[in-house]
Amino acid sequence: xxxxxxxxxxxxxxxxxxxxxNCKSSQSVLYSSNNKNYLAWYQQxxxxxPKLLIYWASTRESGVPDRFSGSGSGxxxxxxxxxxxxxxxxxxxxxHYYGSQWTFGQGTKVEIK
Amino acid sequence: xxxxxESGGGLIQPGGSLRLSCAASGFTISSNYMSWVRQAPGKGLxxxxxxxxxxxxxxxxxxxxxxxxxxxxxxxxxYLQMNSLRAEDTAVYYCARDSMMGYWGQGTLVTVSS
Numbered sequence: 001x002x003x004x005x006x007x008x009x010x011x012x013x014x015x016x017x018x019x020x021x022n023c024k025s026s027q028s029v030l031y032s033s034n035n036k037n038y039l040a041w042y043q044q045x046x047x048x049x050p051k052l053l054i055y056w057a058s059t060r061e062s063g064v065p066d067r068f069s070g071s072g073s074g075x076x077x078x079x080x081x082x083x084x085x086x087x088x089x090x091x092x093x094x095x096h097y098y099g100s101q102w103t104f105g106q107g108t109k110v111e112i113k
Numbered sequence: 114x115x116x117x118x119e120s121g122g123g124l125i126q127p128g129g130s131l132r133l134s135c136a137a138s139g140f141t142i143s144s145n146y147m148s149w150v151r152q153a154p155g156k157g158l159x160x161x162x163x164x165x166x167x168x169x170x171x172x173x174x175x176x177x178x179x180x181x182x183x184x185x186x187x188x189x190x191x192y193l194q195m196n197s198l199r200a201e202d203t204a205v206y207y208c209a210r211d212s213m214m215g216y217w218g219q220g221t222l223v224t225v226s227s
């Protein structure tokens with residue numbers, strides 16, 4: 001199984017400042033035949049199902065604010081919130097969908113400082 | 114409009130069985146990858162199982178041999194048959210569409226306890 005490890009487990013950022021979450025996979029999730037990274041990011045608020053933010057590591061889902069961006073390739077990925085807003089307080093998860101067993105990272109809790 | 118509605122959760126004793134359903138509307142489940150994802154109370158997300166549009170099925174090691182994913186194309190409904198339930202299976206179970214899960218249901222709570 002591919003293990004997804006996020007860092008940090010939690011972070012507190014001032015309103016309007018940048019938040020950066022890292023995700024590392026135990027093996028590459030880059031599929032060489034199509035040069036796509038099989039990596040997604042989700043946001044989950046209390047009492048709600050997760051919401052897809054980013055897929056293919058860097059493609060923003062329709063309707064997601066452009067302050068959210070994804071980057072990285074192979075085994076190392078980053079979700080960046082360029083200017084943190086109150087409504088961004090949530091837990092964020094990365095997930096790989098490479099192969100036949102998919103896994104999530106353990107989650108990163110983002111709070112306002 | 115795409116909608117996913119889970120049902121079938123509840124309180125079950127260890128060793129028991131339960132079948133979850135996920136009724137889909139706004140799209141055809143047989144044309145998409147469909148998954149079950151669970152979340153234990155206060156914990157993170159855990160992928161449980163997937164069924165591809167081809168009908169191939171896949172499972173997390175933690176449920177392999179105990180859970181079975183299936184679908185009824187005529188009812189446009191996804192199922193998760195859960196047998197030999199354990200306390201650690203206690204969670205909210207979500208169904209989701211596609212490998213990058215753009216659509217989720219609201220979840221159904223399964224509690225395994227004596």
